[in-house]
Structure formats: C-alpha cells, structure tokens
Amino acid sequence: MYTPDIHPNKSMDDFIMLKKHIKPSCKVFFASDPIKIVRARRQYMFDENGEQYLDCINNVAHVGHCHPEVVKAALKQMELLNTNSRFLHDNIVEYAKRLSATLPEKLSVCYFTNSGSEANDLALRLARQFRGHQDVITLDHAYHGHLSSLIEISPYKFQKGKDVKKEFVHVAPTPDTYRGKYREDHADPASAYADEVKKIIEDAHNSGRKIAAFIAESMQSCGGQIIPPAGYFQKVAKYVHGAGGVFIADEVQVGLGRVGKHFWSFQMDGEDFVPDIVTMGKPMGNGHPVACVVTTKEIAEAFSSSGMEYFNTYGGNPVSCAVGLAVLDIIENEDLQRNAMRVGNYLTELLKKQKAKHTLIGDIRGVGLFIGIDLVKDHLKRTPATAEAQHIIYKMKEKRVLLSADGPHRNVLKIKPPMCFTEEDAKFMVDQLDGVLTVLEEATGTKSESVTSENIPCKTKMLKEAHVELLRDSTTDSRENPSRKRNGMCADTHSLLSKRLKT
Numbered sequence: 001m002y003t004p005d006i007h008p009n010k011s012m013d014d015f016i017m018l019k020k021h022i023k024p025s026c027k028v029f030f031a032s033d034p035i036k037i038v039r040a041r042r043q044y045m046f047d048e049n050g051e052q053y054l055d056c057i058n059n060v061a062h063v064g065h066c067h068p069e070v071v072k073a074a075l076k077q078m079e080l081l082n083t084n085s086r087f088l089h090d091n092i093v094e095y096a097k098r099l100s101a102t103l104p105e106k107l108s109v110c111y112f113t114n115s116g117s118e119a120n121d122l123a124l125r126l127a128r129q130f131r132g133h134q135d136v137i138t139l140d141h142a143y144h145g146h147l148s149s150l151i152e153i154s155p156y157k158f159q160k161g162k163d164v165k166k167e168f169v170h171v172a173p174t175p176d177t178y179r180g181k182y183r184e185d186h187a188d189p190a191s192a193y194a195d196e197v198k199k200i201i202e203d204a205h206n207s208g209r210k211i212a213a214f215i216a217e218s219m220q221s222c223g224g225q226i227i228p229p230a231g232y233f234q235k236v237a238k239y240v241h242g243a244g245g246v247f248i249a250d251e252v253q254v255g256l257g258r259v260g261k262h263f264w265s266f267q268m269d270g271e272d273f274v275p276d277i278v279t280m281g282k283p284m285g286n287g288h289p290v291a292c293v294v295t296t297k298e299i300a301e302a303f304s305s306s307g308m309e310y311f312n313t314y315g316g317n318p319v320s321c322a323v324g325l326a327v328l329d330i331i332e333n334e335d336l337q338r339n340a341m342r343v344g345n346y347l348t349e350l351l352k353k354q355k356a357k358h359t360l361i362g363d364i365r366g367v368g369l370f371i372g373i374d375l376v377k378d379h380l381k382r383t384p385a386t387a388e389a390q391h392i393i394y395k396m397k398e399k400r401v402l403l404s405a406d407g408p409h410r411n412v413l414k415i416k417p418p419m420c421f422t423e424e425d426a427k428f429m430v431d432q433l434d435g436v437l438t439v440l441e442e443a444t445g446t447k448s449e450s451v452t453s454e455n456i457p458c459k460t461k462m463l464k465e466a467h468v469e470l471l472r473d474s475t476t477d478s479r480e481n482p483s484r485k486r487n488g489m490c491a492d493t494h495s496l497l498s499k500r501l502k503t
Contacts (some may be wrong), residue, residue, distance in 0.1 A: 029200040030397055031405065040065030043418045043425055045402065053397075054425055056342040057404045059253055059416040062283030063330040070286045073326035074319055082319045085112065086311055091321035098328050101293060102263045109300040112316030113292040116252030116281025117145030119291040120215070122310075123277045124149055125245045126295055127213035130302040136170045137200055137214040137240070139175075141223035141408045144215060144250055153215065156222050156408075168209070170200045174220060175228040178363045178374060179382055190228070195236035199241045211245035213277075218265035221253045224407025225372025226412055227365050233269040246299065249275035252291070256283045257331055257419065258367030260341025268367065286327050290320040336419040347415070347426040354430060358437045359446050360385055369421055373413040377446070384409035388444075392436055399432040 028034055033324065036048045041042040042064040045053045055065070063070065077091070085092065092293035113119045128134055136153050138144070143156035150168050151157045175193040177184045182192040201211055214236060220226035237247045255278075264270055266275055303310070314320070318401060325477040331337060348366060351373060355361040361386075362376030375385035375392070389405040392413065396403050404414050417425070440446075 019168045029402070029465045030394065033394065035396070035397070041134060042067075042420050043422075050076045052400060054401045054429060056415050056417045056429055058401055059258070060287050060417045062286050063327055063334070063336060064418045065287070066332060067286060069330055070102060070288075070323055073322045074288065077319045077322035079082045084313055084319055085316045089318050089321075090478060091318045091325065092316045095316070095321040095324050098325060099294060103278065103294060106274060106296050107278060107294045109297055110297050111292065111295075111310070111312075112320070113291045113312055114315050115145075116279065116291050117147050117150055118312070118315070119252065119279040119293045120144045120248075120250060121147045121149050123215070123248045123279050124153075124213065126277060126293065126299055126303050127248060129306050130246060130299045131210070131212045131244055133210035133212040133244075134334050135170065135204060135209050135211050137170045137172055137197060137211060137245075139173075139216050139220065139223070140171050141174050142217065142220065143216075143222040144217075170204060172197045172200055174223055174226055175232050176224070176226050177229055178365065179224075190231040193229070193232055193252060194239065197236050198239045201239055205243070211240065211246050213241045213247040213248050214240040215250060217250045217252075217254060218268070219254045219259075219367070219370055220415070221414070222406055224374070224412040225365060225370065227367060231269065233266065234273045236418060237273060237275070246276035248277045248279065250279050252279055252281040253416070254370055255280045256327070257337035257415070258283070258340055258368050258370050260337060262346055263337065265367075279455060285320060286324050288320060288323040290324050291315070331419070332418070339421075340368040340419055343421055343423055343426055344371065346423050347430070350426060350430040354434055354437070357434070358441060360437055360441060366415070369415070369417060369419060371415040372407075372501055373415070374407070375413065384411035386411045388440065389413060391440060392433075395436040395440075396432060399436065401429050401432050462482040
C-alpha cells in the first residue's frame with residue numbers, strides 16, 4: 001500500500017489544531033501530508049525545517065513572494081497613512097489611471113474592491129442595473145468567487161452542492177477543444193461553441209427571459225486550464241450584445257501579463273474584441289488584498305443613476321494602491337511580461353517532449369506562464385487519470401516542487417507560478433516530473449504494449465486503492481492498510497504494485 005513518507009514534525013500537529021479551530025470546509029494543500037510554510041522569497045517557499053520548495057502554482061505572488069519593492073511600498077505608505085477609501089488620496093487616482101492605460105480606451109472607470117469575489121459580484125450588479133435584467137450566461141465548470149451571488153453562477157461549485165441551478169442562470173459548454181463537445185478536429189470550434197451560446201439566448205428569449213450578462217474567465221483556470229479557440233469571445237460578444245447583454249471578462253487569475261504576449265488575457269482574441277466589464281484581483285497586490293472592476297462610462301453612469309450609493313471601506317485604500325502601483329512598476333522594470341512569454345514557451349516545449357515520452361500525458365495546453373497538463377489513462381478515450389494526478393502532486397512535493405491538480409475530473413496539473421519563474425526552474429520542474437512519471441508508469445505497467453484493454457479496469461482500481469490515504473481525511477491514520485478489507489483478482493497484483501510505488 002502506498003503511503004506518503006510522513007516524518008514526525010510539527011506540521012501535522014498544527015494541521016490538527018487548524019481543523020479544531022478553523023471551519024472544516026477550509027481545505028489546505030496536501031492535506032494527507034501537510035507542509036507548514038514559514039517564509040517565501042521570489043519563486044521559492046520554505047517550510048519550518050528550512051526546506052526549499054519551487055512554487056509552481058502561486059499566481060497570487062505575481063511578481064515573486066515578498067518582493068522587496070512591494071514590501072517597501074507597503075511599509076512606506078503604512079507609516080504615513082492608511083484610512084477609509086472615502087477620503088481623497090493621490091494613490092487611488094494614480095492607480096486608476098495606470099490600470100486604465102493598460103486597457104482599451106473605452107474601459108476607463110474603476111471601482112476598487114478587496115477581492116476578486118467582490119469584484120465579480122459588483123460586475124454582476126453593474127450589468128444587471130445597466131440592462132434591467134437578471135439572467136446570466138456562464139460556462140460549465142466555471143468558478144467566479146465565493147459570494148452567494150457567484151456560487152449561483154459557478155458550476156464548479158454549485159454542481160457539488162445540494163442547490164439546483166437557478167432559473168436565471170444559463171450554462172454554456174466550456175470551449176474545450178481537447179475534452180469538450182467540439183474538439184481539435186472540428187473545422188471551426190470557435191463558431192461551434194459560440195453557436196451554443198446563441199442557442200441559449202434564443203431559448204431564454206422564447207421562455208420570456210432576458211440576458212443581462214455573459215461572464216467568463218479569459219482562460220478557465222479551475223475548469224482545467226482551458227484556452228478558448230481564437231475568435232470564440234468575439235463571436236459570443238456579438239450574440240450577447242445583440243441580445244442586449246454585456247460581456248464580463250474575468251481576469252482575476254489570468255491577468256497582468258501572465259500570457260506574455262498581452263497584458264490582459266482577453267486581448268488574445270484581437271483588438272476588435274473589447275469586453276464591457278473587466279474584473280481583476282489576485283495578482284494585483286502580490287498577496288495584498290486588492291481587486292478592481294473596470295467598465296465603460298455608460299455603464300458606470302447607469303449604475304450611479306440607480307440612486308444606490310456604492311462605496312467600499314477598504315477597497316482602494318492608500319496602502320493597497322501603493323502596493324498595486326509597485327506591482328505595475330515591477331512588471332515593467334523587470335520585463336516580466338516578456339519573461340512569461342520566453343519561459344512559458346520554453347516550459348511548454350519541454351512538456352511536449354515529455355508528452356511524447358509518457359503515456360499518462362494526454363494534452364499540454366497553455367499560454368505564457370499559464371499551462372495545464374491533462375493526464376489520461378487512455379489516449380483514445382481520453383479517460384481522466386484522477387488518482388494518478390493526486391499521486392503525482394504528492395510525489396512532486398517530495399521532490400520539493402509544489403503543483404496542484406484541478407479541472408472537473410481533478411486530473412489536470414496546473415502550472416501558474418510567480419512571473420519571475422526562470423528557465424532553470426522550468427528545467428528542474430520538468431526533470432522531477434519526468435522521474436515521477438517514469439516510476440509511476442513502470443509500477444502500473446502503463447508503458448507496456450502488452451497490457452490489454454481487459455486489464456485497465458483492474459489496474460485503475462489498484463491505483464485508486466493505492467492512493468486512498470491521499471484522498472481520505474487526514475485525521476485517519478495514513479498508515480492503516482485498507483487492503484485487508486479488499487478481495488478479488490487484483491489483490492495479489494496490488495501487493496506487488498504497492499512495493500514498487502514505495503521506491
């Protein structure tokens with residue numbers, strides 16, 4: 001039976017205390033073998049024992065953990081003033097001007113908030129007030145935040161709960177050309193997926209409903225690192241505008257130069273495509289809570305005319321804006337946008353070579369420093385390798401590389417590191433992944449041409465059982481061997497597999 005090598009340390013004790021005093025729905029990374037991070041610098045994190053980890057997933061620390069210029073800007077402003085955002089202050093005006101300068105001209109009015117969730121909630125309010133309707137079109141597997149208004153339009157979340165989809169929510173297929181309804185062999189997947197949105201609009205109108213907004217991440221993160229086919233958003237915007245709705249581009253996870261070629265991910269769809277509302281968050285403050293909604297003057301004036309005053313006590317406070325300005329300076333001064341493109345292209349090429357080598361890799365997709373590795377058990381059927389993905393992220397942690405797995409099947413390895421990620425980091429990460437995949441494939445026989453299709457269900461069962469401790473609640477003794485409760489034709493083979501996985 002495979003179990004992670006858990007060394008006696010304070011991390012597990014701390015985790016048990018966290019579970020006692022913090023809400024149980026608050027999950028941590030690597031819950032079966034948690035690590036306690038005590039400091040970080042640039043693209044590296046350090047645990048309580050001084051062990052260094054390469055951070056491949058922290059898109060919040062956009063310009064690098066604890067960047068000295070960000071720390072200096074926050075400290076300098078904190079020593080001088082931090083107060084309610086309803087006082088006049090130069091920082092908020094300067095920050096709004098700097099952000100607007102990175103966007104198309106018509107996106108000129110900023111509303112500052114504390115989080116991406118607040119930003120997306122406000123974006124919905126703006127759209128609904130502007131159009132006078134409630135209905136929203138969202139993408140399948142989408143996640144837009146943790147507020148009630150956003151859980152309602154986040155299939156990634158509401159499909160896991162008991163709540164049924166609200167009647168004002170319409171779910172369009174994810175524009176996924178690898179695993180979705182229209183794939184890479186389709187003549188025009190962008191049009192095909194956009195036509196699905198058109199049909200949703202027509203059906204809504206036939207039912208007497210009106211569309212207020214279409215909302216989508218410019219690249220879907222929690223949905224599995226999905227890159228929409230070129231032209232998709234342009235076509236969708238045409239249909240949405242024709243129906244009287246507005247287009248909301250969620251850049252909370254993927255903005256501020258992460259794609260390399262552009263500052264905002266929606267710009268990959270061409271200069272002719274301009275959203276009506278753009279939301280942004282996480283990377284803006286490099287770990288400091290700051291987010292923003294940027295929209296047109298027309299929409300802002302309609303919102304103001306409602307008579308309901310909008311203010312946010314801390315959104316856009318002097319310290320947050322000082323931090324935000326420092327982040328923009330660092331992106332420019334350290335040429336991080338070009339770095340994202342250069343290192344991202346290098347990493348993608350390395351991973352494509354691994355795809356040719358490892359049968360578990362079904363697809364490599366991404367732009368800049370936003371990359372997904374779709375793991376499969378069967379290339380033809382594209383069967384998600386969920387248990388394998390969980391095994392891999394734990395083994396990579398043992399190699400001092402931090403990855404996560406996401407997507408609707410939890411089988412996509414997500415790579416979205418700080419923007420200071422280097423080619424040396426990319427090479428190190430891929431080398432470790434190569435080693436982990438090699439051992440796993442040898443242990444499960446996935447590289448052997450002699451494995452027949454009849455063996456696949458048995459082998460899948462074995463692997464899932466081998467990782468049961470990784471998926472169980474961490475309060476259970478991770479060394480307990482549930483194999484005693486199993487029977488069937490896979491049992492003897494599983495014993496051999498367990499020994500090999502431990503190597």
